[in-house]
Amino acid sequence: xxxxxxxxxxxxxxxxxxxxxxxxxxxxxxxxxxxxxxxxxxxxxxxxxxxxxxxxxxxxxxxxxxxxxxxxxxxxxxxxxxxxxxxxxxxxxxxxxxxxxxxxxxxxxxxxxxxxxxxxxxxxxxxxxxxxxxxxxxxxxxxxxxxxxxxxxxxxxxxxxxxxxxxxxxxxxxxxxxxxxxxxxxxxxxxxxxxxxxxxxxxxxxxxxxxxxxxxxxxxxxxxxxxxxxxxxxxxxxxxxxxxxxxxxxxxxxxxxxxxxxxxxxxxxxxxxxxxxxxxxxxxxxxxxxxxxxxxxxxxxxxxxxxxxxxxxxxxxxxxxxxxxxxxxxxxxxxxxxxxxxxxxxxxxxxxxxxxxxxxxxxxxxxxxxxxxxxxxxxxxxxxxxxxxxxxxxxxxxxxxxxxxxxxxxxxxxxxxxxxxxxxxxxxxxxxx
Amino acid sequence: xxxxxxxxxxxxxxxxxxxxxxxxxxxxxxxxxxxxxxxxxxxxxxxxxxxxxxxxxxxxxxxxxxxxxxxxxxxxxxxxxxxxxxxxxxxxxxxxxxxxxxxxxxxxxxxxxxxx
Numbered sequence: 059x060x061x062x063x064x065x066x067x068x069x070x071x072x073x074x075x076x077x078x079x080x081x082x083x084x085x086x087x088x089x090x091x092x093x094x095x096x097x098x099x100x101x102x103x104x105x106x107x108x109x110x111x112x113x114x115x116x117x118x119x120x121x122x123x124x125x126x127x128x129x130x131x132x133x134x135x136x137x138x139x140x141x142x143x144x145x146x147x148x149x150x151x152x153x154x155x156x157x158x159x160x161x162x163x164x165x166x167x168x169x170x171x172x173x174x175x176x177x178x179x180x181x182x183x184x185x186x187x188x189x190x191x192x193x194x195x196x197x198x199x200x201x202x203x204x205x206x207x208x209x210x211x212x213x214x215x216x217x218x219x220x221x222x223x224x225x226x227x228x229x230x231x232x233x234x235x236x237x238x239x240x241x242x243x244x245x246x247x248x249x250x251x252x253x254x255x256x257x258x259x260x261x262x263x264x265x266x267x268x269x270x271x272x273x274x275x276x277x278x279x280x281x282x283x284x285x286x287x288x289x290x291x292x293x294x295x296x297x298x299x300x301x302x303x304x305x306x307x308x309x310x311x312x313x314x315x316x317x318x319x320x321x322x323x324x325x326x327x328x329x330x331x332x333x334x335x336x337x338x339x340x341x342x343x344x345x346x347x348x349x350x351x352x353x354x355x356x357x358x359x360x361x362x363x364x365x366x367x368x369x370x371x372x373x374x375x376x377x378x379x380x381x382x383x384x385x386x387x388x389x390x391x392x393x394x395x396x397x398x399x400x401x402x403x404x405x406x407x408x409x410x411x412x413x414x415x416x417x418x419x420x421x422x423x424x425x426x427x428x429x430x431x432x433x434x435x436x437x438x439x440x441x442x443x444x445x446x447x448x449x450x451x452x453x454x455x456x457x458x459x460x461x462x463x464x465x466x467x468x469x470x471x472x473x474x475x476x477x478x479x480x481x482x483x484x485x486x487x488x489x490x491x
Numbered sequence: 492x493x494x495x496x497x498x499x500x501x502x503x504x505x506x507x508x509x510x511x512x513x514x515x516x517x518x519x520x521x522x523x524x525x526x527x528x529x530x531x532x533x534x535x536x537x538x539x540x541x542x543x544x545x546x547x548x549x550x551x552x553x554x555x556x557x558x559x560x561x562x563x564x565x566x567x568x569x570x571x572x573x574x575x576x577x578x579x580x581x582x583x584x585x586x587x588x589x590x591x592x593x594x595x596x597x598x599x600x601x602x603x604x605x606x607x
Contacts, residue, residue, distance in 0.1 A: 093564035093579040094586050096606040150577070154566035158541060213540045216564060455571040 070249040071227045071313030074196045076183040078204060079224040079232035080163060082155070082211075083241035085176030086116035089155050090145050092216040101139045105132060106147050115147070119241055158214050159221075162207055177236070179229055181318075197246060200225045204244045227313040233265050249313060256283035256311075264311070274298050287311055326356045326364065329416030335374050337411050343400075347465035349417050350399050354392035357419060358449060361426070363388035364419035367395070369402045372414035379406050388423055391445040395419070396462060523603045527552070531589060531598040541565075547578055547589060552600055557582050581606070 082088065086104040091097045101121035105112040112132045121142060126135045136142050156175055163170045169181035182189060182200065192199035204223035211219045220242040224235030227248060234255075235245040247255055261272045261283060275281070278297045280289050286307075295304035306316045328349050334341060357364060368382040381402050389398060399417050448460045530551040536543050542565050550557045563579040563586070574593040579586065588601040 089564065094604070095561055095563055095581050096586060150568035151564065151566045214542065216542055453572070459571075 069312055070252060072249045073227050073313075075200060075225045075227050075232075075246060075248050076181065076185075076196075077226055077229055077232040077315075078180045078182065078200060079226075079229070079236040080159070080178055080180070080207060081222045081224070081233075081236040082159065082176040083220045083222060084116055084118050084122070085155070086147060086152055087118035087121075088219060089151055089215075090148075091118060092218040093151065097143060098218055101126075101142045103132070103135055103139075103142050103144045104147055105144060108132070108144055108146055155215055155219075159211070162210050162214065166203055166207075173233075177233075179232060197225070197248070201244065201246065208242065208244070228310065228315040229317040230265065230310045231313055234263075237263070237265075247313075252313065253284065253287070256287055259283045261286065271299075283311075323360055323362060323422060325418050325420045326353060326360060326362070326422065327368075327416060327418035328352045328356070329370075329414065331414045332412055335411040335413055337409060339408070342412060342415075343464050344467055346399070346403060346415060346417075347396055347462045349415065350396040351392050351461050351465055353399075353417055353419055354390065354395040354445075355449070357390045357395070357422075358425070358445070360422075361424060362422040363390040363425050364395075365389070365421040365423070366419065367398050367402060368418040368420060369399060370414075370416045370418070371406060371412050374411040374413055377410075381405055382420075384421060390425060391441055392448075392462065393441065393445075396464075521604060523605075525552075525600045525602055527600055529589065529598050529600045531591075545576070545578075545591070547580055547598075550580075550587070550589065550598075550600065557587070559587075577601075 087102045090102055090104060091100075097118075099120060100118070101124075102118040103114045103121060103126075104116040105114055110131075110133050114126070114128055114130050114132065114135055117126050117128055117135070121135065121139050124138055126138050126142075132144060152175060156172075159178070160170065160172060163178060163180050167180050167182055167185055169183075170178060171181070172178035182196075186196060189196040189199040192202055204225060207223065208221055211221055222236045222238075222240055222242065223244040224232040224237070225244070225246045226232040226235050231247045231252070235247045236243075238245040238255075259282075261267050261275060261281070262269070264283065264286075267275075275286065275298055278289075278293055280286050280293075280298065289298075289308075291305070291308050294308050295301075298304055299307060309316050330345055330349055332345070336342065365386075365388050366382060366384045368380065370378065370380040372378050383398070383402055385398055389395060395417075452459050452461075531547050532549040533545055533547045535545050539546070542562060545565070546562050547559055549559065559580045560583050561581050563581060565576060565578050568575050568577055576591040576593060578589050578591070580589060581587070583606070585606055586604045588604075590599045590601055591597075592599070
């Protein structure tokens with residue numbers, strides 16, 4: 059049984075675990091294997107658009123076992139796994155699995171935070187009474203809940219569905235724990251086994267430590283996770299990270315919570331890798347106006363208006379072109395996004411074909427706080443009503459029933475894709491034509 | 492008006508004639524798109540979990556009866572404001588995507604994918 063008064067070396071957090079991290083194993087690939095029984099036990103890759111060089115956004119464990127990794131190109135993975143089966147993403151299917159996972163998680167605590175489409179955390183802090191109803195040991199109670207969630211996932215979504223569960227005193231350790239014993243594992247990390255766990259890892263096994271941070275740590279003589287744990291506070295604060303980040307890492311790896319923070323929406327945008335490298339203005343405009351339309355929808359979905367637009371292009375000669383502009387008035391309608399973005403795009407060198415285009419809106423402010431001061435040559439209220447009506451029609455009849463004439467056909471080319479990480483546009487993504 | 496009459500149907504699990512002409516699973520060519528209304532016999536379980544509330548058992552397509560052996564996955568989606576339930580089914584020989592339009596209460600066979 060845990061005793062919070064236990065003194066441990068290195069100031070470890072001795073509080074009982076209260077954070078549970080749930081991670082659906084190879085989420086999209088597993089859902090596809092669930093949907094199609096013939097794919098079970100076979101190497102499956104999921105991508106947004108099947109081309110020889112497309113990026114694998116999910117791989118089944120059968121493909122991972124031979125060394126294939128998420129993020130690799132289709133041709134690279136096929137070189138390693140000749141019998142690979144590649145499928146395109148099916149967003150509504152994943153959305154349903156996501157909703158079911160959230161539903162199951164919320165049945166245990168209202169404090170649920172989804173970190174991405176396939177992973178989330180349940181915060182059980184303050185739920186001691188409920189946990190004690192299950193078991194006299196709260197850690198045991200959490201383990202029981204973890205196994206129960208695995209079972210419910212199979213009952214609600216299908217027998218092939220598996221998840222990893224990590225239980226720890228903070229979000230960082232819970233995520234780390236969820237990475238062990240894949241697939242279908244359940245691991246608890248607390249002050250009693252933290253050193254044993256760290257002794258089996260390398261620095262880059264820590265979520266948030268990539269090559270650059272590893273290099274900085276090694277330069278100060280910190281070469282293993284255990285040495286990281288033993289490193290003095292001042293070495294991390296002043297020597298390695300040279301900022302508050304060092305203090306956060308000092309606390310994080312000891313089991314104290316520093317990652318329970320909300321971040322504000324900073325940018326909204328969309329990018330498209332050209333299917334057709336061209337200088338044809340009409341073809342470029344068709345795709346670009348659809349990007350603007352999607353971006354406008356995202357702005358209104360988030361109930362924000364933007365003042366800035368950043369347009370970035372990758373060109374066929376290997377160079378890139380970008381330009382940004384901060385406009386005087388905030389905007390959120392498709393028409394304004396398109397007009398402002400075209401103002402920037404028209405300033406480019408038009409003789410070189412484009413290979414990738416992206417549009418990003420920044421300087422965001424809440425939509426209800428936008429200054430709707432009357433303009434002499436523009437009826438703002440009428441424009442807003444029109445935008446709202448078009449959105450309603452598109453919601454009712456499916457996307458895009460009404461859109462720019464310039465973007466006609468664009469929605470068939472610039473398809474909505476599953477994003478990495480964020481789940482904030484899932485509802486919007488799943489509205490289908 | 493669609494009327495389901497399972498009397499006199501041959502309930503054997505016959506393979507579809509087009510099955511042998513279908514190719515590998517790794518491209519769009521693998522999928523035989525049908526998009527035709529079909530007759531479906533389903534069981535509605537009042538106590539079933541999310542995936543078992545409605546389970547299609549048999550489908551009549553081109554005067555053949557396909558007996559499903561497993562429901563892979565069921566998920567809802569929308570076409571505009573209309574709710575569509577998508578069922579990924581198999582009979583062991585091929586996999587089928589069928590959709591139930593919750594507004595018109597009609598079934599559509601969307602596509603057939605052979606099992607290789």
